[in-house]
Amino acid sequence: MQFNPNASLDPSQMGGGGGGRRGGTIAVGGGASIVVLILAVIFGFNPAELLAASDPYHAETRAGSQPGGLAQSDTRFAGCRTGADIAQNPDCRWVAYTNSIQAYWGQVLSGYRPAKTVVFSGAVSTGCGQASSDLGPFYCPADETVYFDDSFFELMLPRMGAKGGLAAEAYVVAHEYGHHIQNLTGMMAKVQSAGNQSGPDSPQVRLELQADCYAGTWIAYAANDPNGIIKEVNRSDLYTALDAAQAVGDDHIQKTQTGRIRPESWTHGSSEQRRYWLNRGFSTGDPNQCTTFAADALTRR
Template sequence: MQYRKGAKLDSSQMGYGGGGAGGKIALGGGAGILVLILALVFGLDPSALLGAADQTQQSQQNQPTQTGNPWDACENAEDIETNRDCRFVAYTNSIQAFWATQLGDQYVMTTTTPFTGQTATACGTATSDVGPFYCPADKIVYLDTSFFDQMLTGQLGARGGDAAEAYVIAHEYGHHISNLIGTLGKAQAAGNQTGPNSPQVKLELQADCFAGVWLANATNDPASPIEAITQDDLNRAVDAAIAVGDDRIQQMSTGGISPESWTHGSSEQRKTWMARGYTTGDPNQCDTFAPGALTKA
């Protein structure tokens, strides 16, 4: 992924710390579903992860209050060369600029909030065990940056790279779009159903498709900090999508595949819907909830 020299970065779109504590992480927002996947990989009890709020709230309250925005040092795309963390600002700026043009006044600007260890959110207190997630209660994307090295490339064996990271964040912003247009709420209302044609899987595949749509349009804006996306970048993004397929993770963790328990979709489904978003560049092609959409894709 090549960054555009001279492009300005808007650090105000980056958060730090967390929001107020509430209940458990909302499953429909992607976090709880990811917990179930991480639980399969690490052999953890997902209910213990989701119920971590009571155990960690006290330590969260005892943390010192941070003043100033640590992202203010990220002023332009060249800063990524000396401060690699600034790439997260570039991803966020590009993703939000694109969706703001697509949704207009319907789009709600939000923040990407990196954290280490744990953070308080409006969906509850989250630890690094849940990885990147979107909280629909406060409309914020939370990002444990260690996920990319420890989980994506480490445990899951993806090739990684900037484009793979951008895909993951764009996927979480895909949940933000689903929230704004109402499909996330519909999936939540259907309950925690599982399976290859379940509302939960449709929600995740829609986020994959939205991520692909952004990738297709990321370089169109002359003010975008992202100047070029190569074929290798696309390959790495697809590789990341394949790496987090339910069937692949189940095969790695248990030696078998149980489609009835899928919550994110198979590797093939995730690859197909991200590719559909990228090849069409049209968010209107991402209606995974349309009758027969998953069988036609």
């Protein structure tokens, strides 16, 4: 993956803290600490309560649990004005991912409302509650913000067996923005209203696989937009993203951490399912083909 040095970057899309609404809404896409990963999987629900829940697969949410702070721009990104700045300040790549993903959705989704990306270290106050760096990337619908600690990509993702790299980072960020799309379209609220369910064919798994598919459609867009912020995406980048998707499959994490695979507890899909839907998004380039809620063969993917 290469960046266009002449492309303009907009650092105002990066936030420096939690969102402005009060919490209690389920957060989607959060990971867990290495300890909790024995029981839970990456990209789970409600980071504010995940570690405290006796059963991380059925974490409850409580209205008004934590107030969010005002989302301010992160000053570390203030100098990220063009793609060329990434060579001098690698942190600018997060601006590039965010700008490119939002440019894509602004074109394909009528009424798209931009979200913020917050890169934090240690802990952060969000509209969904307090989150620590032990948690992986997540999206909070209460403040419409994507959160992640960049150490996740350096420490936790490799421990899950992923090769990592720029394309893996971009896939994870795009997956979280897929949850933002689901929030805007109402699909997220529909799934959450059905309660916490698990299993390879569950609504929760379908939600996560759709977000994977949405990430794939953005990768396809970036690969075919030579004048965009992402200058080049090649087949190797796709394989890197697919490798990351495989590493965060429920079955892979369960087998790695416990030696057992328990399909009835899946909340995000198997490695095969995640690879399939990410690749489906890439191969079609069409969000309308991310039909995970209509598919009747998820258990075989």
